[in-house]
Amino acid sequence: MEKKQFKAESKRLLEMMINSIYSQREVFLRELISNASDAIDKIYYKALTDDSLSFEKDSYFIKITPNKENRTLTILDTGIGMTKEDLENNLGIIAKSGSLAFKKENESKDGHDIIGQFGVGFYAAFMVADVVTVISKALGSDEAYKWESEGAEGYTIEPHEKDTVGTEIILKIKENEEEDNYDEFLEEYKLKSIIKKYSDFIRYPIKMDVKGQRAKEGSDNELEEYEEEQIINSMVPIWRKNKNELTDEDYVAFYNEKHYGFDKPIKHIHINVDGTVRYNAILYIPENMPYDYYSKEYEKGLELYSNGVLIMNKCSELLPDYFSFVKGMVDSEDLSLNISREILQQDRQLKFISKNISKKIKNELKSLMKNDRENYEKFYKSFGRQLKYGVYSDFGSNKEVLQDLLMFYSSKEKKLVSLDEYVSRMAEDQKYIYYASGESIERIEKLPQTELVSEKGYEILFFTEDIDEFAIKMLMSYNEKEFKSVSSGDLGIESEEDQKQTESEQNENKELFEFMKNILSDKVKDVRLSKRLRSHPVCLTTEGEVTIEMEKILSAMPDNQNVKAEKVLEINSNHEVFQSLKNAFESDKEKITLYTNLLYNQALLIEGLPIQDPVEFTNDMCKVMV
Numbered sequence: 001m002e003k004k005q006f007k008a009e010s011k012r013l014l015e016m017m018i019n020s021i022y023s024q025r026e027v028f029l030r031e032l033i034s035n036a037s038d039a040i041d042k043i044y045y046k047a048l049t050d051d052s053l054s055f056e057k058d059s060y061f062i063k064i065t066p067n068k069e070n071r072t073l074t075i076l077d078t079g080i081g082m083t084k085e086d087l088e089n090n091l092g093i094i095a096k097s098g099s100l101a102f103k104k105e106n107e108s109k110d111g112h113d114i115i116g117q118f119g120v121g122f123y124a125a126f127m128v129a130d131v132v133t134v135i136s137k138a139l140g141s142d143e144a145y146k147w148e149s150e151g152a153e154g155y156t157i158e159p160h161e162k163d164t165v166g167t168e169i170i171l172k173i174k175e176n177e178e179e180d181n182y183d184e185f186l187e188e189y190k191l192k193s194i195i196k197k198y199s200d201f202i203r204y205p206i207k208m209d210v211k212g213q214r215a216k217e218g219s220d221n222e223l224e225e226y227e228e229e230q231i232i233n234s235m236v237p238i239w240r241k242n243k244n245e246l247t248d249e250d251y252v253a254f255y256n257e258k259h260y261g262f263d264k265p266i267k268h269i270h271i272n273v274d275g276t277v278r279y280n281a282i283l284y285i286p287e288n289m290p291y292d293y294y295s296k297e298y299e300k301g302l303e304l305y306s307n308g309v310l311i312m313n314k315c316s317e318l319l320p321d322y323f324s325f326v327k328g329m330v331d332s333e334d335l336s337l338n339i340s341r342e343i344l345q346q347d348r349q350l351k352f353i354s355k356n357i358s359k360k361i362k363n364e365l366k367s368l369m370k371n372d373r374e375n376y377e378k379f380y381k382s383f384g385r386q387l388k389y390g391v392y393s394d395f396g397s398n399k400e401v402l403q404d405l406l407m408f409y410s411s412k413e414k415k416l417v418s419l420d421e422y423v424s425r426m427a428e429d430q431k432y433i434y435y436a437s438g439e440s441i442e443r444i445e446k447l448p449q450t451e452l453v454s455e456k457g458y459e460i461l462f463f464t465e466d467i468d469e470f471a472i473k474m475l476m477s478y479n480e481k482e483f484k485s486v487s488s489g490d491l492g493i494e495s496e497e498d499q500k501q502t503e504s505e506q507n508e509n510k511e512l513f514e515f516m517k518n519i520l521s522d523k524v525k526d527v528r529l530s531k532r533l534r535s536h537p538v539c540l541t542t543e544g545e546v547t548i549e550m551e552k553i554l555s556a557m558p559d560n561q562n563v564k565a566e567k568v569l570e571i572n573s574n575h576e577v578f579q580s581l582k583n584a585f586e587s588d589k590e591k592i593t594l595y596t597n598l599l600y601n602q603a604l605l606i607e608g609l610p611i612q613d614p615v616e617f618t619n620d621m622c623k624v625m626v
């Protein structure tokens with residue numbers, strides 16, 4: 001059977017290419033500058049093996065010249081140029097990439113800095129130009145040629161005059177249309193900003209004649225206009241430099257220049273990986289929280305470059321949510337880009353890089369915690385909450401990664417301590433990691449529930465953020481030590497003997513407690529004799545999963561499901577109040593009702609919970625006084 005070749009309607013194909021590949025018109029300049037850089041690179045690579053060629057870096061450059069009167073924008077390079085055949089093959093055949101062919105030919109001799117690979121970037125010029133003219137003289141050739149096209153209708157080639165080797169591309173910029181402004185591509189400031197954005201790290205100088213004003217010589221107040229040639233791009237990507245060539249100031253300067261933040265970063269991480277996926281990265285741990293950090297508006301991500309050309313401003317796949325505060329960039333020559341260079345074809349390499357980066361960030365944070373506590377605390381103040389969210393979210397799947405980075409205020413040390421530090425200090429007979437929750441350190445310090453644990457000499461971690469208890473519930477234990485709230489039913493502290501004594505005392509007063517429970521009805525699950533109170537008469541503890549702090553947080557949420565903690569009212573039998581309760585129970589049922597309600601409301605107040613009927617509460621107080 002005869003095999004037939006596919007045919008392409010090239011006119012339609014070009015139209016589709018021009019109109020549907022790129023989401024932003026301004027990338028036409030990125031594509032043409034990348035081609036110019038490739039063309040210079042090709043001379044560089046050729047010179048490596050051809051002794052008759054020498055590569056004087058200073059004679060190679062790219063120049064951008066807008067001309068408002070003629071509505072033209074010229075991109076000139078001193079690269080390898082194109083012969084007549086090259087012009088026909090590379091610019092006359094869609095999807096033919098001379099650069100890819102060059103890269104393949106020279107694979108063994110490096111050449112991986114070459115950017116072009118698809119053979120389509122050039123046509124991006126037609127997004128902004130009605131006519132594109134290319135005048136080129138190839139290296140080693142005496143003749144120059146002019147290629148010209150108005151897009152879909154085809155092109156012409158004819159001999160042309162050109163003294164020097166290289167290529168000049170002249171775009172006849174389109175007239176403005178109703179919603180489309182093309183004039184901006186003739187404006188100096190706009191061109192500068194596009195170059196800075198995408199092509200800042202092209203390795204050859206990108207020059208432009210820039211207008212300015214200065215004081216006229218010999219005059220104090222007269223100004224004169226002048227024009228001078230400036231290099232617009234920074235050229236040397238700092239991430240490709242050797243780490244020991246760079247100072248802290250260099251990294252801070254890069255952070256500021258790239259507008260990653262207005263603060264001074266706490267730490268930078270410079271990564272050069274030369275393995276299966278090659279990449280360089282410079283990451284920063286900021287000191288201050290961006291104003292929108294804990295809002296929906298905040299977008300995480302790192303800048304992504306491919307061979308020094310910006311691909312994406314914020315590549316979110318590079319960072320897990322729990323490290324969303326990290327700023328910086330990644331450059332890799334091994335990414336599978338799609339044709340528009342806007343998205344990635346498949347994210348295998350990206351996943352690899354992301355995993356690698358996360359590991360490095362974690363290790364850096366760990367070493368910061370260990371070796372520079374002051375700065376770690378600064379960092380933790382801004383972003384500790386995010387780490388705790390990280391422990392809690394995704395069903396705790398990242399808790400192993402994050403648990404070593406957590407810190408909480410310690411009742412003993414009076415400062416933030418890590419879980420590792422807590423556990424390593426635990427007393428021999430101490431079974432649990434104890435914590436207490438409340439609005440602030442000052443409030444927790446006064447909580448009656450902490451009395452017994454403190455008396456035992458055990459350290460208590462103070463949980464003051466809403467996420468704390470949720471994160472810890474997800475963590476469950478650290479180094480095989482379970483977490484235990486000081487308000488939980490069984491504290492695991494009492495000796496068997498003590499327990500027996502409490503039980504018998506509880507039995508002795510069984511009727512009293514039952515009576516009190518009936519008065520409070522379903523407000524509490526139980527009324528009990530307390531084992532944990534020392535100087536305070538009363539407190540609330542909880543049974544089950546939901547604690548009082550959790551109840552507070554859940555009830556403040558917009559979709560309040562009315563989740564309630566199972567509360568237990570605990571009474572201190574060593575307090576004088578207990579005797580009064582007993583007396584009242586014996587003789588005056590009205591009084592015992594009054595006392596019970598008062599004690600319950602007091603316990604609510606201590607916990608920072610609202611009293612259901614404040615008027616009744618104050619009336620009750622008055623009754624006691626008169």
Ligand SMILES: Nc1ncnc2c1ncn2[C@@H]1O[C@H](COP(=O)(O)OP(=O)(O)OP(=O)(O)O)[C@@H](O)[C@H]1O
Nearest residue numbers: 035039090097098099116117118119120121122167
């Ligand atoms: N300024 C230039 N100097 C020399 N050759 C050029 C120049 N611009 C384009 N070419 C040649 O034309 C070819 C096609 O360019 P085009 O921009 O369409 O694709 P590419 O750069 O190869 O790939 P990509 O689509 O990935 O950018 C290039 O591969 C290169 O061989």
